[in-house]
Amino acid sequence: MATTAAERPEQDGLPDSPEAVVVRFAGDSGDGMQLTGGQFTLSTALAGNDLATFPDFPAEIRAPQGTLFGVSAFQINFGSREINTAGDAPDVLVAMNPAALKVNIGALKPGGLIIADTGAFTKRNLDKAGYDESPLENDSLSKWEVLAFDISEKTIEAVKPYGLGNKDALRSKNMWTLGLALWMFDRPRDPIHDWLKAKFKSKPDIADANIAALDAGHAYGETAELSGPLRQVHVDPVPSSPGLYRTITGAEAVSLGLVAGGQLAELPLFFGGYPITPASAILHHLARLKEYGVTTFQAEDEIAAICAAIGASYAGQLGITSSSGPGIALKTEAMGLAIMTELPLVIVNSQRGGPSTGLPTKTEQSDLYQAVYGRNGDAPIPVVSACSPGDAFECAIEACRIAVQYMTPVILLTDGYIANAAEPWLVPDPASYEPFPAKFLEEKNAKNSEGGDELLPYKRDAKGARPWIKPGTPGLMHRIGGIEKAADTGHIDYSPDNHQAMTDARKDKVLSVDVPDQEVCLGETSGKLAVVGWGSTFGPIHRAVDNCRRKGIDVSHIHVRHIWPLPRNLGELLRSYDQILVPEMNTGQFKTVLRDQYLVDAQPLTKTSGQPFAIAELEEAIGKFFDEIPGNEGGQVPVNDDQLPSPEAD
Numbered sequence: 001m002a003t004t005a006a007e008r009p010e011q012d013g014l015p016d017s018p019e020a021v022v023v024r025f026a027g028d029s030g031d032g033m034q035l036t037g038g039q040f041t042l043s044t045a046l047a048g049n050d051l052a053t054f055p056d057f058p059a060e061i062r063a064p065q066g067t068l069f070g071v072s073a074f075q076i077n078f079g080s081r082e083i084n085t086a087g088d089a090p091d092v093l094v095a096m097n098p099a100a101l102k103v104n105i106g107a108l109k110p111g112g113l114i115i116a117d118t119g120a121f122t123k124r125n126l127d128k129a130g131y132d133e134s135p136l137e138n139d140s141l142s143k144w145e146v147l148a149f150d151i152s153e154k155t156i157e158a159v160k161p162y163g164l165g166n167k168d169a170l171r172s173k174n175m176w177t178l179g180l181a182l183w184m185f186d187r188p189r190d191p192i193h194d195w196l197k198a199k200f201k202s203k204p205d206i207a208d209a210n211i212a213a214l215d216a217g218h219a220y221g222e223t224a225e226l227s228g229p230l231r232q233v234h235v236d237p238v239p240s241s242p243g244l245y246r247t248i249t250g251a252e253a254v255s256l257g258l259v260a261g262g263q264l265a266e267l268p269l270f271f272g273g274y275p276i277t278p279a280s281a282i283l284h285h286l287a288r289l290k291e292y293g294v295t296t297f298q299a300e301d302e303i304a305a306i307c308a309a310i311g312a313s314y315a316g317q318l319g320i321t322s323s324s325g326p327g328i329a330l331k332t333e334a335m336g337l338a339i340m341t342e343l344p345l346v347i348v349n350s351q352r353g354g355p356s357t358g359l360p361t362k363t364e365q366s367d368l369y370q371a372v373y374g375r376n377g378d379a380p381i382p383v384v385s386a387c388s389p390g391d392a393f394e395c396a397i398e399a400c401r402i403a404v405q406y407m408t409p410v411i412l413l414t415d416g417y418i419a420n421a422a423e424p425w426l427v428p429d430p431a432s433y434e435p436f437p438a439k440f441l442e443e444k445n446a447k448n449s450e451g452g453d454e455l456l457p458y459k460r461d462a463k464g465a466r467p468w469i470k471p472g473t474p475g476l477m478h479r480i481g482g483i484e485k486a487a488d489t490g491h492i493d494y495s496p497d498n499h500q501a502m503t504d505a506r507k508d509k510v511l512s513v514d515v516p517d518q519e520v521c522l523g524e525t526s527g528k529l530a531v532v533g534w535g536s537t538f539g540p541i542h543r544a545v546d547n548c549r550r551k552g553i554d555v556s557h558i559h560v561r562h563i564w565p566l567p568r569n570l571g572e573l574l575r576s577y578d579q580i581l582v583p584e585m586n587t588g589q590f591k592t593v594l595r596d597q598y599l600v601d602a603q604p605l606t607k608t609s610g611q612p613f614a615i616a617e618l619e620e621a622i623g624k625f626f627d628e629i630p631g632n633e634g635g636q637v638p639v640n641d642d643q644l645p646s647p648e649a650d
Contacts, residue, residue: 014091014113014233020079021235022087023181026104027096028065029058029072032174037074039178039195041422043187044078045247048237051078052539054086054612055420059277059360066128071103080236085539086421088614092184094177096120096151098129105141113145115180117173119152147230151176151217158216162209172213179217186234189218241426248425250389250418251281254322254348257396258282259292260430261346262318264397265404266437268293270312271320272305274327277360278416279350282322302330306347310334313343314480316440316470318400322348324416325367326357332375335409337482339379339506342458342466344403344410344438346396347381351415353610362610363416365535366586371411372564372593378503380510382406383563385413387538390425392418395561401436402513407465413563415585417536417612441467444475446488457490464509511565518567522546523556526576529625532602534560534590537583537613544618555622563590571598579625581605583613 014021023040025033034055044051054075063070077087089109095101097120108114121134135141136148155173156166164172175196182189193211200207224230248256262269271294273283287296295317299305302323309319323331328349338345351367353359371383382402386392392414399412444453445467457478458466469476478490486493487501521538522545523530533541538559545557558573560566574580574594580602582591588604595602605621607613 016231017234017236018079018091019081019235020077020083020087021092021185021233022075022077022090023092023094023185024073024075024090024104024107025094025096025177025181026071026073026100027094027174028099029060029063029070030065031072031096032171033057033072033074033096036174036178036181037076038422039192040181040187041076041247042195043182043189043191044076044185045245045424046191047187047235048240049078049080049235050083050238050240050424051076051247051422052083052086053077053422054417056611057361059362064128066097066099066125068099068103068129071100073100073104078235080238082238083423084543085612085615088616094181096173096177098125098131098134101135102129102131105144108144110143111145113147114141115177116146116148117151117177118148119150121148154216154220155213158213159209162205162212164209169209172210175210175213176217179214179219180221181217182214183218183221184230184232186232189214240424244427245424246427247422248389248393249281249420249422250386250392250414251278251350251420252285253389253392253425254386254396254412254414254419255282255285255289257393258286258320258346258348258400259289259294260393260433261397261400262293263430264433264435264437265318265400266435267316267318267404268295269320270294270309270317271296271322272299272308272312273297273322274299274302274305276302276324276327278352278419279322279324279327279348281419282348282350286320302327303334306331306334306345307337309345310338310341310343313338313345314341314471316468318404318438319343319345320348321345322350324350324352324360325354325370328367328370329374335381336375336377336379338409339375339381340482340485341480342407342506344407344468346399346403346410346412348396348399348412348414350419351413353416353608359610361416363536363612364585364608364610365413365415365537366589366608367413368534368563368584368586368589368593371413378507380507380564381409381411382510382513382565383411383413385535385561385563386418387533387535387559387561389418389421389423391538391561393425393428397433398561404438405436405465406463406509406513407468408510413535415536438468440473441469441476442473456488458485459488460505460509464505464512513565515562515565515567517569518558518560518573520573521557521559523549524554525556525573527556528554528577529579529581529622530556530558530574530577531581531583531618531622532558532560532574532590532594533583534563535584537585540613540615540618541583544615544622547615547619548622553622553626555625560590563593566593566597571600574598574600574602579603581621581625583607583618583621585613 057072155176156169306321309321313319353362353364386395399410403410446456448454583605591604
């Protein structure tokens with residue numbers, strides 16, 4: 001994604017035309033930082049820059065105002081080149097109060113710019129943030145550029161003609177700040193004007209007040225005769241392939257991908273869900289797509305949601321359900337029902353920090369064991385993992401394809417970072433996707449010993465899938481449920497030989513899913529070191545490996561989409577490297593899977609801080625395998641958790 005200490009040389013301030021910039025907006029959870037960041041993202045996309053974002057908000061619905069745990073932030077990395085991450089360290093930090101400054105100042109790069117609202121640096125707010133005195137009035141911020149002025153007062157002045165009281169007027173100070181940012185980075189205001197008019201169509205005075213605040217912030221940047229940090233910076237558009245682009249979040253991409261999957265399967269879509277962070281957005285998006293044959297159902301709990309989706313699949317629709325880790329745990333028994341009945345079902349897990357309620361608004365990859373192994377009995381399920389917001393669209397289609405063609409539930413893994421982050425997305429050509437229309441059995445499929453027709457509801461095709469039979473189809477009545485079925489007939493059968501045969505059949509069906517061979521994302525198909533990732537670690541790994549390769553380091557990047565079954569060539573590919581490093585936001589789950597399946601000495605790099613990997617910490621970990629690191633002349637230092645940089649190092 002963008003300029004960070006890891007991606008470009010250290011320097012004070014910003015050049016007039018930087019290749020990439022990282023900006024972080026931070027304030028109280030009621031200051032509208034997510035809205036500000038979202039609209040700045042829109043203007044940045046319209047300016048033709050590549051970008052990636054990282055919304056970071058508190059778990060509390062509304063934490064006490066001015067407190068450290070109530071800080072909400074939105075980071076965007078944008079530039080004139082390909083952007084892979086939201087950036088390691090911000091170049092610019094907009095701090096709307098003392099708590100926002102204290103929580104985020106450690107991330108700002110040396111020489112970076114702080115824009116602070118002095119109007120919020122009252123004694124009460126300083127006390128809440130744990131400051132004995134205002135950091136704006138001592139030398140504690142001397143390593144950064146500081147631009148501090150009373151944004152609150154200037155906002156009140158800007159909206160005074162609209163008759164708003166001070167409390168209501170201050171709700172527009174995020175728009176004043178956005179106006180200043182739009183000026184600073186040469187962004188157009190017209191799209192934001194249009195958005196405000198549409199948002200407050202029924203309250204034109206509120207729309208006009210917000211527009212006035214936006215324009216006042218922009219005018220301040222134009223007219224303020226300040227030397228030093230406040231100046232306009234231009235970031236050139238990124239060269240890009242022709243086509244239709246839009247910004248997209250992971251939740252939006254999953255929703256559109258599920259709809260596309262339903263269209264390619266020629267099936268109506270049924271989504272059964274229950275609200276949970278960060279998965280709820282999928283339900284919200286799908287609810288707006290009814291014209292594409294989508295039915296959405298908000299159930300009373302997680303179990304009802306998945307059971308309703310299974311019922312829809314039994315009835316001949318494509319059942320979908322979605323949740324995060326705690327909700328997936330509740331759905332587990334019903335997943336076993338879908339496995340036993342062998343019905344198509346897509347289960348989306350937008351992972352978050354755990355265990356239990358854990359970190360509801362923070363990202364993690366700690367549900368991999370749950371996805372691959374986490375059910376009673378031998379209950380295999382294919383698992384697909386998205387690596388970016390745009391990739392989530394492709395993975396959702398892939399999950400639908402596998403579910404329909406193999407008559408099986410499929411788990412699609414995303415995480416909080418992918419779900420909430422945004423990036424530019426080249427809208428694909430629908431004609432480029434190969435349909436996989438569902439086939440329903442409409443007549444009996446076997447002959448009995450007397451030569452008559454009979455139904456075998458568990459007779460398998462070449463893929464190992466049983467037939468899909470719509471209830472009510474004449475002559476095709478059959479038993480279905482969670483008790484073990486007899487091979488072919490589907491009758492209840494507890495016999496040892498039958499259970500062995502059916503367990504093997506379900507396992508073999510999943511292991512036979514046609515998974516593309518694993519490719520190398522960056523680098524060679526053999527060499528000194530392979531960095532193997534999955535999920536949202538793609539961006540920082542890719543940038544870190546690219547940076548290292550530019551220095552002549554023999555390192556390659558492999559990123560795995562199909563977590564189960566694994567690509568058939570993956571074991572041979574991994575054994576062609578001397579060393580394997582597996583960065584993941586858990587305690588080493590995929591590393592264990594690779595060791596188990598291929599007996600390779602994969603080394604972990606783990607992080608469970610609720611924050612994505614920084615490029616710098618990945619580069620440091622890669623360097624430990626090579627002679628470039630002092631004290632590592634042999635170049636064979638194994639990587640253990642205590643040897644790797646801690647998440648706090650950056």
